Amino acid sequence: xxxxxxxxxxxxxILLVFLQVLLLNNVNLAGYINPYLYILFIILYPLDGNKxxxxxxxxxxxxxxxxxxxxxxxHAAACTFIAYIRPVVLKYxxxxxxxYNSVKIKKANPMERLTYIASLVFMHHFVMFSLxxxxxxxxxxxxxxxxxxxxxxxxxxxxxxxxxxxxxx
Amino acid sequence: xxxxxxxFIRNKNxxxxxxxxxxxxxxxxxxxxxxxxxxISSANFITGGIFTFRNNITDYLNLGKENEQLxxxxxxxxxxxDQFKEVINIEKxxxxxxxxxxxxxxxRVINNNYSKTKNQLTLDKGQNDSxxxxxxxxxxxxxxxxxxxxxxxxxxxxxxxxxxxxINAKLKNSGDFGSLKWxxxxxxxxxxxxxxxxxxxxxxxxxxxxxxxxxxxxxILIGTIKDFQLDNDENYYYVNIDLFNDMTxxxxxxxIENKEAQEILELEKAVEDVEQ
Numbered sequence: 471x472x473x474x475x476x477x478x479x480x481x482x483x484i485l486l487v488f489l490q491v492l493l494l495n496n497v498n499l500a501g502y503i504n505p506y507l508y509i510l511f512i513i514l515y516p517l518d519g520n521k522x523x524x525x526x527x528x529x530x531x532x533x534x535x536x537x538x539x540x541x542x543x544x545h546a547a548a549c550t551f552i553a554y555i556r557p558v559v560l561k562y563x564x565x566x567x568x569x570y571n572s573v574k575i576k577k578a579n580p581m582e583r584l585t586y587i588a589s590l591v592f593m594h595h596f597v598m599f600s601l602x603x604x605x606x607x608x609x610x611x612x613x614x615x616x617x618x619x620x621x622x623x624x625x626x627x628x629x630x631x632x633x634x635x636x637x638x639x
Numbered sequence: 640x641x642x643x644x645x646x647f648i649r650n651k652n653x654x655x656x657x658x659x660x661x662x663x664x665x666x667x668x669x670x671x672x673x674x675x676x677x678x679i680s681s682a683n684f685i686t687g688g689i690f691t692f693r694n695n696i697t698d699y700l701n702l703g704k705e706n707e708q709l710x711x712x713x714x715x716x717x718x719x720x721d722q723f724k725e726v727i728n729i730e731k732x733x734x735x736x737x738x739x740x741x742x743x744x745x746x747r748v749i750n751n752n753y754s755k756t757k758n759q760l761t762l763d764k765g766q767n768d769s770x771x772x773x774x775x776x777x778x779x780x781x782x783x784x785x786x787x788x789x790x791x792x793x794x795x796x797x798x799x800x801x802x803x804x805x806i807n808a809k810l811k812n813s814g815d816f817g818s819l820k821w822x823x824x825x826x827x828x829x830x831x832x833x834x835x836x837x838x839x840x841x842x843x844x845x846x847x848x849x850x851x852x853x854x855x856x857x858x859i860l861i862g863t864i865k866d867f868q869l870d871n872d873e874n875y876y877y878v879n880i881d882l883f884n885d886m887t888x889x890x891x892x893x894x895i896e897n898k899e900a901q902e903i904l905e906l907e908k909a910v911e912d913v914e915q
Contacts, residue, residue, distance in 0.1 A: 491689070492689075492693050495752070498753070498754045498887070501753075501754060501825070501826060502754040502755075503754075504754060521652050522651055522652050522655050525652060525655050525656055525659060526655065526659070529659040529662075529663070532663065533663075536666070537683070537686055538686050538689075538690075538750075539752065539755075540670070540752075540759040540761070540795055541667075541670065541755070541757075542666045542667040542668070542669060542670025542671065543662065543663035543664065543665070543666030543667040543670070544663070544667050546659070546662070546663035546666065547660055547663030547664055547667060550656060550659045550660050550663060551656075551660060553656075554652065554653075554656040554660075601664070601667050602667075602755060602756065602757070603756050604667075604671060604756075605756075605802075608756065608823060611756070611823060611824075
């Protein structure tokens, strides 16, 4: 990671936390659907970056969101989980080529990119909602929340990536 | 020994993951217990400050509606005062010597959520304003929740839209008691359970707080009956209630302190200790 990469990631981390707690947590579409855009940090974290550091940073990211939301540690747990599982997801989304650092997330083939984003988002949402709801009685609510919030998040993430890609090029 | 160190180095990411994940799950489990001392809560200096900042901006958007509500409440209070004046001769009364069991504080809601299963609100009053745990919170239209965590300047409230909330409530007409809970489906509808089958109820009846707890005074408005059915054992009613309060847009609330709560709880505890 170069110095500019580190700076970009720090700024992204802070911006995403503020955007999430001040704006996106209050969307409440149809009463319960919220986008969780902040995991964009984990998705865009450099592929050649330190994996241990990513896990730790994701934990911190989730914890910040939890503090604002009064939700214990559900976001922290979900973020730590997808940060840990990210290399596996990268491998099945982009094939082995990712291991030789030849893939750039922003320039990869759109289908592969969508697989990667969707897998991480749904895993994150599933872990988060199951910990938050924490009861087998509400399994339908869990699946519904995961599906709808997940779709919302994916749309928002893809839009954000397209928007910022245009600007930089 | 070397083997062990190598093992740790090789699996350092997995170990880091395991440790952090365990911490998060522990925090989650802890937050599911009703007000144990939580480490992670929005009633702290930084998050409270940020939420206050946001509310200073967004408050202006709702000023019209808030004024309307305050006017209505003033109107209602004036009417009550007039009725009161008619009943007793006001000159003989000195309000400072009236037995005053409940104290009211005002507070502003700086963070409100209602889309989760365990919802919390954050208020801009705390220990410095003599707010304590377990005080009741109401708005001008009805019940809101119970204070669950207090810091110096902020407090979090366990909303009635929380699967762990159980609040004593009764039918205004017949006086039958039940407890209030929430099935997470709709932020404007809560459920009243344990109303005995012999109670006479009908759609549209008003539900108020029961006064059997030390938290809320008797007769605080909650909502009206939307529909009801008998539960599986056919001994109790399961009642859906439309809330008077719009839990999705709360701005100003009142915190109620029962000055005799301590005394009542101590007495009850003493009795329990004797029985054991």
